[in-house]
Amino acid sequence: xxxxxxxxxxxxxxxxxxxxxxxxxxxxxxxxxxxxxxxxxxxxxxxxxxxxxxxxxxxxxxxxxxxxxxxxxxxxxxxxxxxxxxxxxxxxxxxxxxxxxxxxxxxxxxxx
Amino acid sequence: xxxxxxxxxxxxxxxxxxxxxxxxxxxxxxxxxxxxxxxxxxxxxxxxxxxxxxxxxxxxxxxxxxxxxxxxxxxxxxxxxxxxxxxxxxxxxxxxxxxxxxxxxxxxxxxxxxx
Numbered sequence: 614x615x616x617x618x619x620x621x622x623x624x625x626x627x628x629x630x631x632x633x634x635x636x637x638x639x640x641x642x643x644x645x646x647x648x649x650x651x652x653x654x655x656x657x658x659x660x661x662x663x664x665x666x667x668x669x670x671x672x673x674x675x676x677x678x679x680x681x682x683x684x685x686x687x688x689x690x691x692x693x694x695x696x697x698x699x700x701x702x703x704x705x706x707x708x709x710x711x712x713x714x715x716x717x718x719x720x721x722x723x724x725x
Numbered sequence: 726x727x728x729x730x731x732x733x734x735x736x737x738x739x740x741x742x743x744x745x746x747x748x749x750x751x752x753x754x755x756x757x758x759x760x761x762x763x764x765x766x767x768x769x770x771x772x773x774x775x776x777x778x779x780x781x782x783x784x785x786x787x788x789x790x791x792x793x794x795x796x797x798x799x800x801x802x803x804x805x806x807x808x809x810x811x812x813x814x815x816x817x818x819x820x821x822x823x824x825x826x827x828x829x830x831x832x833x834x835x836x837x838x839x840x
Binding site for chain 1: 729756758760765766767768769770773775781816818820822825826827828829830831832833834836
């Protein structure tokens with residue numbers, strides 16, 4: 614059974630800093646991995662999806678990397694802004710349309 | 726393009742009462758998911774539909790939970806009877822096979838409180 618761990622559980626940094634969120638998973642036989650953000654009381658917003666054959670994906674100030682063999686993914690946020698404050702969740706998938714397995718998330722606060 | 730629509734957004738019921746949640750996926754998406762999210766936790770898959778067929782319902786507590794996806798579009802998740810431990814957020818997601826790497830798109834969720 615896939616297990617996902619996200620470190621740190623919470624993070625508070627001043628605006629403008631670059632930061633890294635970590636995700637590890639126990640079963641390396643994944644199809645893809647998605648990163649989401651969740652604002653309080655809201656649903657999940659997809660940020661990036663990395664296919665198992667890819668090493669990284671970029672969208673604006675976000676860069677996600679994947680090392681499938683070691684069971685790790687990182688989300689890099691450049692020049693953080695207060696609007697980036699949210700919970701960030703990573704979720705690998707074992708197959709194209711399979712359900713996702715989520716970690717507990719990293720609760721991020723960017724101080725103005 | 727409209728996203729995944731869920732209703733109601735909030736529901737408060739007393740234990741032992743029935744409750745139903747409705748989901749309308751993104752137009753054309755053939756795969757629909759129901760997830761359960763407890764406070765402080767990541768979502769957990771309850772059931773996955775491919776068109777109108779439930780292809781993965783291994784995590785659905787079938788003694789009290791049921792789901793249907795008639796005509797392969799909208800879906801309804803039902804709990805009968807509800808228990809105190811069912812208080813959580815119920816999320817619906819959809820995807821289209823082969824599109825954007827099978828990216829899943831989530832609705833806003835239904836927050837259930839059982840008293």
